[in-house]
Amino acid sequence: MRTGFLSRLDHFARGLLPLICTLSVVLLSALPLRLPMAAMVAPSLTLIAVYYWTIYRPDLLNGFFILLLGLLQDLLTGAPPGVTSLVLLLAYLVVVSQRRFFHGKSFSVVWWGFMLVAIGAAILAWLCNFILSGRWIDPTGSAIGLLLTILLYPPLAALLSQAHKLVPARDADA
């Protein structure tokens, strides 16, 4: 009984890993890191996490959590609320509809897919901020941030795949 409970708890906790990973990434993106060219660019690490889990385990990171995580990030960084949620939800929608395509494909194909999603996300985020602020925003920062996001995908995805190994397979549910 005891072991049964513990193993269920363990199973449950592992199922939370995608959520915990994404939450950590949200906190990480609010930290004052000193990357090169630090001041003007902020890579969208959250998009990487959402993309990764949407391809491999969309059942463990649903739309509601994405809405909340995006809002949390906006509130923490002081950005207009809702923009990150919208961008992440649309990314989720696009990836979910295409995820079968990515299964079993090589890493470079997945990375290429991420590049397309990241470009769309960057444009959408810029557009939302432009409309909400009503002022022209220099897109250079967004462009460099986008480049950095794409370049940071492989290392972060490698970290996430380590966490992925701990997540119970979907069959084990039920």
Add this chain to the structure above:
Amino acid sequence: MAKRAKGPEIRTAQPLRTLAQRLLFALFLGSSIALMVLGRSDPEAFERARTQVTDAAAPILETLTRPVDALNNAVGEARNLAQLHQENARLRQEVARLQQWQAVARRLEVENIQMRDLLAFEREDVKRFVTGRVIGMGGTFVRSLVLNVGQTDGAQKGQAAVTGDGLIGRVAEVGQRSSRVLLITDLNSRVPVVIENSRARAILAGDNTAFPRLIYGAANSDLTPGQRVVTSGDAGAFPPGLPVGVISSADENGVRVQPYATDERPELVRLMDFGLEGVLQ
């Protein structure tokens, strides 16, 4: 990496399969858009939410910031070691130069005291400083810092935030134990400034680039690169005379200022309480 997910479970993995799920997802999408609209129409409600969330996250962010700061320092140290010799020579020169300035400053200070005595002048200036550690920052579209000091430490909305180099921003939101500083480079930042030698007034407007623009300046004021820009103290938002930056370019595209505080991610920021009852308070 993805191999484990191959196989029969793909069939069951259709998170947006049913109509109910689709409707639910549409609801989430709609909520995010509603949030954007609400954030635009009722910024104050979100200011409170933001302060609360930042306050709650402050201890976590502060803990996480320590190793990040340590790492940053280690990298900086290593870089310094490599340039120790050159740096030494440069510093010797600077010490020599500053000693001359010190002599000048001493002479002026004595003169100042004498003149103040003559005028019976009482200076009401800085009442106190609050020093905060930077524990968070904005994103691509927001230039802001989160500090680990709040109301309980004496941080107040409207206070000027400075680093050793000069003005970096102002306090925009204050919670119990955290506060948010809007940097002068942010899109929403407006600082009344004055050109030090010509006394021409203008507004320093951030636009998310590293070089904020000077706007609403008098058309005939001759602005040339290299001129010092300081706060004017207009509107009571900031004390007058805080160093802001130097004019970096002045042409038909507008006038841009290179702030003295170039480091947008300093480790420590000082909030200056001048006791001014400005419009921002």
